[in-house]
Amino acid sequence: KAGVTQTPRYLIKTRGQQVTLSCSPISGHRSVSWYQQTPGQGLQFLFEYFSETQRNKGNFPGRFSGRQFSNSRSEMNVSTLELGDSALYLCASSLLTGEKGQYFGPGTRLTVT
C-alpha cells in the first residue's frame, strides 16, 4: 500500500506570495492532519480534515487554510507569505478521526525569501 505522499517536496517563495501544498493520504484513510515543523517549535498542529470537513484547528492565523476533496486528498494554502512561514510542512493520515496512530508523509520544505 502506498504511503502518504506530499507535493512538491521543496518550494521557494517570496514574501507576500501565496502557496498551495498537496497531500494524498494512504488509500482508504479519510482523516488528514497538517503540521508545521520548525527548529525551535517542533511540530505544531495546523488543522485536521475528515470527510471534507475541518474537525480541529490549531492556533495559526487565518492566512493558513486548507481543504479536503471527496477522494480525501487535501491541500493547504498559505497566503501573504512571511519569512517566519519557512518550515517543513507535514501531513499525516489516519483511517478515522480520533484515531491515535497517524502516518506521516515526507513533508514539503517551504523556504520564504
Next chain:
Amino acid sequence: DQQVKQNSPSLSVQEGRISILNCDYTNSMFDYFLWYKKYPAEGPTFLISISSIKDKNEDGRFTVFLNKSAKHLSLHIVPSQPGDSAVYFCAASPNTGNQFYFGTGTSLTVIP
C-alpha cells in the same frame, strides 16, 4: 505555549547501552501519549504509545513509562543500536479528537 516539552535536544549513547529519552507535559487533560521516530528527509514514524490508564508499555526493545503525577514520560531503548540514531518526538493528545501536541524532539546518536 509549549504544552509538551523535551528538554534535551540531543543525546549520545554507546551501542548496546540503554537510551532514555524524556518528555514532560503540562496539560492534565492529555490522556494518550505517543513516541515518533524521524529520520532526515522522512516524515515521523509511529514507534510506541501509552494510554493514561497504564504506566508502562513495552514493545520489543522499546518501553515507554508514564508518571501521571509528575506529568512525565520516558522512552527506554535497550539495547541501543546504530540504526536507532534519529530524532525522537513525543506527542500527547486529549481524549477527544485527533489533535496532537508534539515536543521539539531529541536527536539520539548511537555510537558503534
